[in-house]
Amino acid sequence: MWLFDCGEGTQHQFLRSDLRLSQLRRVFITHMHGDHVFGLPGLLASLGLAGSSAAGVDLYGPDPLESYLNGVLRTSSTRIGYPLAVHRVRDAAEQGTLLFEDDDFMVRCTPLTHRVPAYAYRIEQKPLAGRFDIEKARELNIPPGPVYAQLKRGETVTLEDGRSIDGTSLCGEERPGVSVVYCTDTVFCEAAIELARGADLLIHESTFAHGEAEMAFQKQHSTSTMAAQTAAEAGVGQLVLTHLSPRYVPGNPVTPQDLLDEAKAIFPNTLLAKDFLSIDVKPRCNSS
Structure with missing residues (x-):
């Protein structure tokens, strides 16, 4: 986790x-x-x-x-x-190199524009193996068991009868992984757009409403419309607004719903973050 x-x-x-x-x-x-x-x-x-x-x-x-x-x-x-x-993370962010990589994921980061050094992160899931064709495996008389897991991963397995089976021949085409970008704290900046380019999900701070844009620039935070503009220019699949100022609690003149409406006017596929929100991120055909 x-x-x-x-x-x-x-x-x-x-x-x-x-x-x-x-x-x-x-x-x-x-x-x-x-x-x-x-x-x-x-x-x-x-x-x-x-x-x-x-x-x-x-x-x-x-x-x-x-x-x-x-x-x-x-x-x-x-x-x-x-x-x-x-x-x-500074060197990886400034040089544009990978911060982390394992068998399943890659993580990149970039410097943001804030009052102190701040960094956004992009998590990319590597392509997933194609769906395993169980019927084809049965036709080849491959005995079920742990060997199926190896074949599902695309590995080449030698069976007890001496046959060598290439797992990729039993799997469909690779499926694209998903990409998520986490961007806070920052005022509107080109670096955030570039890191989020083509991502499936962008989680972006939205400290202020559009009417507080001047304060947002002074404090180097984003408005709802800045977050939406970043999402639109980056061509992401979905935007989630987070990090709202406490001044926007329900009952005040401007509420979180107002910030959501402002963002959706620019980028319709926008959600408002809340405690314990769970999102099923799905890959898009044009994700990069």
């Missing part, structure tokens, strides 16, 4: 959800403002107390992340009893 940003109260939300904190393996931090990092030391400490993270956790973020964590953990005499690695 991966986590993007860790504001105060994150672990309490874990307890209210169906997610298991023990499954956490990677945390990506966008920037060092408190609403994005104040929950991290406590969450990491809780993992250690539970003794449920023997595999370790990898952290990715701005340069000060490591010293911040070390300072909090040291002064509070907190011991993390599992492997913890901190990776600085």
Whole structure:
């Protein structure tokens, strides 16, 4: 399980959800403002107390992340009893190189325009193996069992009777993976558009309503319409607005619904983030 940003109260939300904190393996931090990092030391400490993270956790973020964590953990005499690695993202962001890659995913990042160094992340799922043709496997008298899993992955398997079977011959065409971009905090900028180009889902901050554009530029945050414009110019599949200012709570003159309506006027396929929202991300034919 991966986590993007860790504001105060994150672990309490874990307890209210169906997610298991023990499954956490990677945390990506966008920037060092408190609403994005104040929950991290406590969450990491809780993992250690539970003794449920023997595999370790990898952290990715701005340069000060490591010293911040070390300072909090040291002064509070907190011991993390599992492997913890901190990776600085600045070089990968500035050079346009991969930040992370494994068998299933690739992660890229880019610098944003904010009052402190901030980074957006793009997660790309690698192409998925084509659907396994069980009937064809049966016709070839391939015995069911663990060998099917190997063939589904496209591996070449030698059977007990000496036959060598190429798994790709039993699978259909590769299916495209999905791509998700997480973009906060930033004012409207070209870098965000380029990182989000062709993504299936863009999660973008929307701190202010369109009428507060001047304040957004001053504080280097985005309005609802800036987020929508980024989505439109990047050609993404779906936009989710997040990071709304508390001034827009229901009952105030401007509400979250107003921000959603502003964004949808520019980019119709827009949702408003909420606690425990789950989205089934589907690949688009023109995703890159």
